Amino acid sequence: MKIFKIHTKQNLPITIDEGWDFLSDPRNLSIITPNYMNFKITDCDFKPLYQGQIIQYTVKPILKIPLKWVTEITHVVDKKYFVDEQRFGPYSLWHHKHFIKEIEKGIEMKDVIHYKIPGGIFGEFLNSLFIKKQLSEIFNYRKSKLTEIFGQIK
Secondary structure (H helix, E strand, O other): OOEEEEEEEEEEEOOOOHHHHHHOOOOHHOOOOOEEEEHEEEEEOOOOOOOOOOOEEEEEOOOOOOEEEEEEEEEEEOOOEEEEEEEOOOOOOEEEEEEEEEEEEEEEEEEEEEEEOHHHHHHHHHHHHHHHHHHHHHHHHHHHHHHHHHOOOO
């Protein structure tokens, strides 16, 4: 059983309040997800982020085949971090930590994702073949989009 990890970091020239408000609002996920994924929230109460919140959505990551995905917000520390975990979806494990902290001239955001592909060795092969690459592309798109929206620290 192999568990894979993705770690990203980005600095943005905004306040902790601006960063938290944007990152903790599920409606903004479609803005920072590549268009080809056809990300659509199908159910969410859109209240401020809280432990136990369920977000349901569909994505079309491969061959435009829709996949249902359900995540739960399992931990929240206001303006510091939150964790979403997959409850139903394409992965055997999806645990995504979002960290945010103030730095000189802005904020630092970190994402740490642990994930497991179903299917044993075949799943690991699919990860090395295209899943890992696609996830990297998605998070690179996210970084690019956030820079486009908020700018860069100079």
